[in-house]
Amino acid sequence: MDQPADTTPPTAPMTPIDIDADAVPEPAWVEQQRSAEVTPAPTPAGVPNQHAPVIPPIQADPVEADALEAAPIEQAEPGEEADDGAEVPSTPTLPTLGPLPAPPSTRQIALINQKGGVGKTTTTVNLGAALAASGLRVLMIDLDPQAHLTLSLGLDPETLDLSIYDLLIESDVSAAQVVRTVDGCERLGVLPADTNLAGIESELAEQVKTGLAQTLLRNKCAELIEQFDYVLIDCPPSLGLLTINGLTCAQEIVVPMQAHFLALQGMGKLFETINMIRQGINPALTVSGVVLCMHEANTILASDVVADVEGFFEEAKGTALPWADAVVYQPPIRRNIKLAEAPSFGQSVLTYASDSNGAKDYARLAKSVATATA
Ligand SMILES: Nc1ncnc2c1ncn2[C@@H]1O[C@H](COP(=O)(O)OP(=O)(O)OP(=O)(O)O)[C@@H](O)[C@H]1O
Numbered sequence: 001m002d003q004p005a006d007t008t009p010p011t012a013p014m015t016p017i018d019i020d021a022d023a024v025p026e027p028a029w030v031e032q033q034r035s036a037e038v039t040p041a042p043t044p045a046g047v048p049n050q051h052a053p054v055i056p057p058i059q060a061d062p063v064e065a066d067a068l069e070a071a072p073i074e075q076a077e078p079g080e081e082a083d084d085g086a087e088v089p090s091t092p093t094l095p096t097l098g099p100l101p102a103p104p105s106t107r108q109i110a111l112i113n114q115k116g117g118v119g120k121t122t123t124t125v126n127l128g129a130a131l132a133a134s135g136l137r138v139l140m141i142d143l144d145p146q147a148h149l150t151l152s153l154g155l156d157p158e159t160l161d162l163s164i165y166d167l168l169i170e171s172d173v174s175a176a177q178v179v180r181t182v183d184g185c186e187r188l189g190v191l192p193a194d195t196n197l198a199g200i201e202s203e204l205a206e207q208v209k210t211g212l213a214q215t216l217l218r219n220k221c222a223e224l225i226e227q228f229d230y231v232l233i234d235c236p237p238s239l240g241l242l243t244i245n246g247l248t249c250a251q252e253i254v255v256p257m258q259a260h261f262l263a264l265q266g267m268g269k270l271f272e273t274i275n276m277i278r279q280g281i282n283p284a285l286t287v288s289g290v291v292l293c294m295h296e297a298n299t300i301l302a303s304d305v306v307a308d309v310e311g312f313f314e315e316a317k318g319t320a321l322p323w324a325d326a327v328v329y330q331p332p333i334r335r336n337i338k339l340a341e342a343p344s345f346g347q348s349v350l351t352y353a354s355d356s357n358g359a360k361d362y363a364r365l366a367k368s369v370a371t372a373t374a
């Protein structure tokens with residue numbers, strides 16, 4: 001079982017934080033964000049002020065993802081009560097994991113599955129946090145009108161000055177104006193969403209006809225993206241214009257999936273769409289792999305579905321198909337109640353419950369993803 005959350009008040013941190021400011025260069029985009037002529041919105045109660053400069057916390061003992069002991073599978077169900085009312089620290093701090101290699105150029109990954117509720121947003125938030133905890137610069141992009149990624153990172157979509165909606169709709173809004181620092185780590189940036197995104201397809205109808213609307217994200221983010229090691233794009237559960245923008249901006253696709261009955265049913269349509277984008281707007285697009293979410297390894301059904309996915313990728317080996325080199329990433333992400341609780345505190349599981357199975361699984365996944373092509 002997980003340990004209870006850290007109840008130490010922020011004024012008396014358990015681990016002394018020893019920061020050498022010179023050793024932690026400020027990313028260029030943070031400076032651009034500060035100098036952008038944007039008036040900060042009033043901070044809503046309970047939502048941290050994202051404009052406040054935050055110095056990346058450094059812990060004394062980095063943790064190697066592999067050194068984390070595999071804990072037994074937890075069977076907690078979503079909706080289970082939060083742990084014994086334990087207080088969550090008001091200033092989240094990202095733990096320091098063992099360093100991972102930076103890619104030679106930015107890896108742009110779209111997390112996509114048109115099936116809803118399979119773990120896309122949870123994987124974006126926690127894979128992003130784990131990569132940042134390993135010393136990498138990560139930009140997360142919320143392309144979902146539900147704005148779950150934005151909410152999961154402690155931002156209130158209702159009070160944003162600017163969101164990805166403004167970026168895509170207004171020609172004079174730049175990505176540097178929209179990007180926000182995630183509380184607790186300056187290496188983590190987010191382009192947040194708001195619910196206006198739901199209407200963007202009809203608002204951009206004219207530009208869809210000319211083909212301009214499909215490449216808006218790629219064109220408007222090109223300069224900002226260069227300043228990060230990883231860009232993770234959280235796509236909505238559909239194959240509409242927003243997802244097409246994600247697929248056009250990305251070079252790689254990661255498919256979060258639950259190994260359930262019918263899990264593979266929607267994959268055909270998804271892979272058809274990927275093929276279409278590759279043949280048209282984005283020839284560089286490939287499928288890197290599948291992340292198994294909320295995984296119950298001890299069921300026959302899950303093992304059968306995983307075997308089917310592996311067989312599907314195996315058949316494509318050596319072909320020109322976009323998933324010819326795809327893998328089922330290790331480890332699968334176990335069902336873990338801390339992963340379901342963390343978003344309501346506006347935190348990743350790495351800051352909310354750093355010793356939970358959820359944090360351990362995503363730390364290991366970050367290592368698998370970062371070393372797959374490094
Ligand atoms: N490993 C896990 N253990 C427990 N709960 C999880 C896990 N992964 C995700 N969840 C929970 O499952 C629900 C769906 O996850 P998530 O929002 O990440 O899916 P999604 O694919 O982004 O959904 P949507 O298609 O609506 O965007 C959320 O309540 C989330 O907290």
Ligand SMILES: [Mg+2]
Nearest residue numbers: 120121144148
């Ligand atoms: Mg989501």
